[in-house]
Amino acid sequence: MKIIKMIRDTCYDLKIYLAGKSTADIKREFGLKSIVKLNSNENSLCASKKTIKEIKKNIKNIFLYPDSNAYKLKRSLAKKYQLSIDNIFIGAGGDEIIELIAKLFFNQEDEIIVSKHSFTRYSIVVKLMGAKLIVVPTDNNLKQNLIAITKVCNKNTKAIFIANPNNPTGTYNTKKEFSIFLEKMAINKFNSKPIIVLDESYFEYALSEKNYPNGLDYLKENKNLIVFRTFSKIYGLAGLRVAYGFASREIVNYIERVRPPFSVNILAQVAAITSINDKKHVLKSQKLVMKEKQYFYIEFNKSNIKYIQSAANFIIFNTLPLSGKEMFIFLLKKGIITRSLYEYDLENWIRVTIGSHKENKLFIKKINEIFKEYNKNT
Numbered sequence: 001m002k003i004i005k006m007i008r009d010t011c012y013d014l015k016i017y018l019a020g021k022s023t024a025d026i027k028r029e030f031g032l033k034s035i036v037k038l039n040s041n042e043n044s045l046c047a048s049k050k051t052i053k054e055i056k057k058n059i060k061n062i063f064l065y066p067d068s069n070a071y072k073l074k075r076s077l078a079k080k081y082q083l084s085i086d087n088i089f090i091g092a093g094g095d096e097i098i099e100l101i102a103k104l105f106f107n108q109e110d111e112i113i114v115s116k117h118s119f120t121r122y123s124i125v126v127k128l129m130g131a132k133l134i135v136v137p138t139d140n141n142l143k144q145n146l147i148a149i150t151k152v153c154n155k156n157t158k159a160i161f162i163a164n165p166n167n168p169t170g171t172y173n174t175k176k177e178f179s180i181f182l183e184k185m186a187i188n189k190f191n192s193k194p195i196i197v198l199d200e201s202y203f204e205y206a207l208s209e210k211n212y213p214n215g216l217d218y219l220k221e222n223k224n225l226i227v228f229r230t231f232s233k234i235y236g237l238a239g240l241r242v243a244y245g246f247a248s249r250e251i252v253n254y255i256e257r258v259r260p261p262f263s264v265n266i267l268a269q270v271a272a273i274t275s276i277n278d279k280k281h282v283l284k285s286q287k288l289v290m291k292e293k294q295y296f297y298i299e300f301n302k303s304n305i306k307y308i309q310s311a312a313n314f315i316i317f318n319t320l321p322l323s324g325k326e327m328f329i330f331l332l333k334k335g336i337i338t339r340s341l342y343e344y345d346l347e348n349w350i351r352v353t354i355g356s357h358k359e360n361k362l363f364i365k366k367i368n369e370i371f372k373e374y375n376k377n378t
């Protein structure tokens with residue numbers, strides 16, 4: 001029996017998602033005592049104290065199945081965002097939501113549009129479903145080009161993924177750009193409107209950016225729009241796997257049919273409810289990232305390191321004359337985990353998550369050392 005012959009065609013050459021390495025792995029591999037983890041865009045302030053207290057309080061209930069419909073969580077979200085519960089769905093992280101959308105909508109003859117350098121999970125699920133991936137170039141500053149996207153739409157276009165802000169580039173599209181995009185999509189010459197998936201995983205961090213759009217403002221007018229956000233980033237709950245989405249009642253109803261039962265666990269649900277009501281923690285996290293981002297920009301400028309301004313809690317910087325891979329390894333050896341971006345076609349760039357001031361200071365010290373050592377040896 002050859003397993004390889006039994007695998008579905010679309011799974012045959014799927015690549016394993018390159019998740020950021022764990023600190024335990026790195027310590028073992030490089031014989032390091034301590035590690036600074038700046039590779040997965042987590043919140044360096046962790047989850048809020050209130051949330052952790054609530055998780056502890058509910059640990060005794062883990063023998064029970066969770067509420068599969070997550071009624072209380074949806075009710076809290078509905079209240080916060082002034083929407084009907086029927087317009088809300090949940091998933092075990094944005095990763096599950098992306099997959100649910102693919103399972104629900106993508107047929108083999110469908111074309112799915114993504115921007116170059118956009119979050120890799122989009123292309124993975126397109127491949128998984130055997131649909132056709134259309135990659136649209138970004139503009140010169142690595143920003144998603146929404147007009148270019150409208151131009152490649154045709155009668156086979158089933159969906160478009162837009163991350164705002166995008167990971168890994170950190171760039172965002174403005175209200176004006178997004179409105180024009182939606183207008184152009186509405187009057188396109190094809191009968192069916194494609195599903196527009198707006199991934200706002202870093203929404204709360206981007207709120208301070210000039211003219212940053214809120215996807216929810218466009219929902220009513222655009223029944224083909226799905227907006228989703230996560231508890232993994234600003235809320236500091238990446239380890240619990242919980243995210244939420246907004247869409248028309250009809251789309252939500254179908255999404256619920258493809259979602260595995262109980263996919264969002266009991267602790268994730270209580271943690272999420274507490275987190276969205278803990279405004280203080282969100283504010284503290286926003287302030288820290290805003291301040292530390294300025295610190296990075298100043299230090300990068302001082303050292304003549306090219307970077308892209310980011311609307312999220314991470315920044316990409318150019319590693320030349322070193323390759324991204326080389327810089328990644330040098331940093332690892334010095335005890336700092338970052339994200340190399342070769343699978344995003346950004347071979348000479350590294351993404352660094354904004355951590356605590358102490359972590360960021362250490363990071364800046366280490367990259368300056370690396371560039372200095374390189375220049376001395378060449």
Ligand SMILES: Cc1ncc(COP(=O)(O)O)c(C=O)c1O
Binds near residue numbers: 040166230231232
């Ligand atoms: C743009 C984007 N979308 C979705 C996700 C998935 O996040 P999660 O599954 O933790 O909610 C991430 C995670 O890094 C992301 O950067």
